Amino acid sequence: MLHPNARELLSERFALDDDEFAIAVLDGLSRPQKTLPCRFFYDSRGSELFEEITRLPEYYPTRTETAILETHAAEMADGVPDGGVLVEFGSGSSIKTEILLGELPRLGGYVAIDVSQSALGGAKQRLVSRFPTLDVRPVIGDFSHPVALPADLAGRHKTGFFPGSTIGNLTPAAAQRLLRVFRALLSPGGRLIVGVDLKKDARKLVLAYNDSAGVTAAFNLNLLARINREVGGSFDLDAFRHEAIYNPRDGRIEMHLVSRRDQDVAVAGRRFRFRTGETIHTENSYKYSVRQFQDVARAAGWTPARVWADANDLFSVHELITR
Ligand code: AVJ
Numbered sequence: 001m002l003h004p005n006a007r008e009l010l011s012e013r014f015a016l017d018d019d020e021f022a023i024a025v026l027d028g029l030s031r032p033q034k035t036l037p038c039r040f041f042y043d044s045r046g047s048e049l050f051e052e053i054t055r056l057p058e059y060y061p062t063r064t065e066t067a068i069l070e071t072h073a074a075e076m077a078d079g080v081p082d083g084g085v086l087v088e089f090g091s092g093s094s095i096k097t098e099i100l101l102g103e104l105p106r107l108g109g110y111v112a113i114d115v116s117q118s119a120l121g122g123a124k125q126r127l128v129s130r131f132p133t134l135d136v137r138p139v140i141g142d143f144s145h146p147v148a149l150p151a152d153l154a155g156r157h158k159t160g161f162f163p164g165s166t167i168g169n170l171t172p173a174a175a176q177r178l179l180r181v182f183r184a185l186l187s188p189g190g191r192l193i194v195g196v197d198l199k200k201d202a203r204k205l206v207l208a209y210n211d212s213a214g215v216t217a218a219f220n221l222n223l224l225a226r227i228n229r230e231v232g233g234s235f236d237l238d239a240f241r242h243e244a245i246y247n248p249r250d251g252r253i254e255m256h257l258v259s260r261r262d263q264d265v266a267v268a269g270r271r272f273r274f275r276t277g278e279t280i281h282t283e284n285s286y287k288y289s290v291r292q293f294q295d296v297a298r299a300a301g302w303t304p305a306r307v308w309a310d311a312n313d314l315f316s317v318h319e320l321i322t323r
Pocket residue numbers: 053061164165166168169208209216283284285
């Protein structure tokens with residue numbers, strides 16, 4: 001039995017990560033509705049494929065949110081006091097952050113939280129060369145668990161930044177819990193800028209997750225390749241197909257991997273049976289109206305303030321403040 005802190009100390013990019021993946025896979029495949037957690041999409045191949053998704057003509061969220069940030073960056077920045085700190089949850093390459101940082105010459109520090117040490121290192125290098133006086137503080141960690149901010153910045157005013165509609169991967173109940181965690185971390189007087197994909201025509205949504213070039217299909221199927229490699233699986237990738245559907249009741253896109261035939265698959269020495277048409281549910285991507293998201297934010301103790309959207313109401317960026 002490991003000391004609880006040992007997991008924290010050893011976690012990133014280490015044996016315990018493989019462990020966590022294996023446990024999640026065996027658990028998910030043992031359920032009546034087979035499921036795999038979407039956070040495991042992002043191995044190095046998966047991250048490449050996601051980058052490719054963001055450039056697809058059908059995938060509107062990334063370019064729409066980027067345009068909203070470019071249009072309204074000065075307004076978003078005007079709530080950050082001189083010497084205040086910007087805290088980004090799941091910062092990755094910090095590309096979108098750069099848009100805000102251009103409007104924040106007197107920022108007291110930028111705390112970038114991400115699980116990938118290499119992404120953090122690359123982002124820091126790029127940001128420091130563009131903003132030589134910026135104090136960049138990489139923190140390795142998973143944004144979904146409370147992370148400790150650098151102690152010397154604890155007393156500063158904090159603005160959180162959570163773009164990308166990553167929050168859409170969570171159920172509304174889990175999104176509410178995460179917003180509460182963020183509020184505690186950013187308090188007192190904290191503020192949050194969060195990107196949220198909007199409800200829209202179901203056909204447009206489905207096309208964004210089922211592109212004609214098949215990149216999203218490859219992204220979804222890559223999860224099976226990862227299981228084969230890292231957990232000792234026997235998945236035949238040709239025996240499954242990608243599916244994206246809009247579930248109007250829950251207001252979410254669901255991605256599934258559909259078994260093309262009756263088959264048995266071995267994973268880590270265990271056997272899993274698939275019927276023809278049976279699916280593995282691999283991702284939810286919830287879509288909100290502005291009001292629905294504000295209700296979730298209020299239930300988490302935030303006060304909704306400004307909302308920015310594009311002219312076609314495809315995507316929204318919310319400002320949440322502490323009353
Ligand atoms: C990174 C969670 C915002 O839900 O749109 C893109 C992931 N999955 N295409 C999304 C994703 C399939 C994406 N997020």
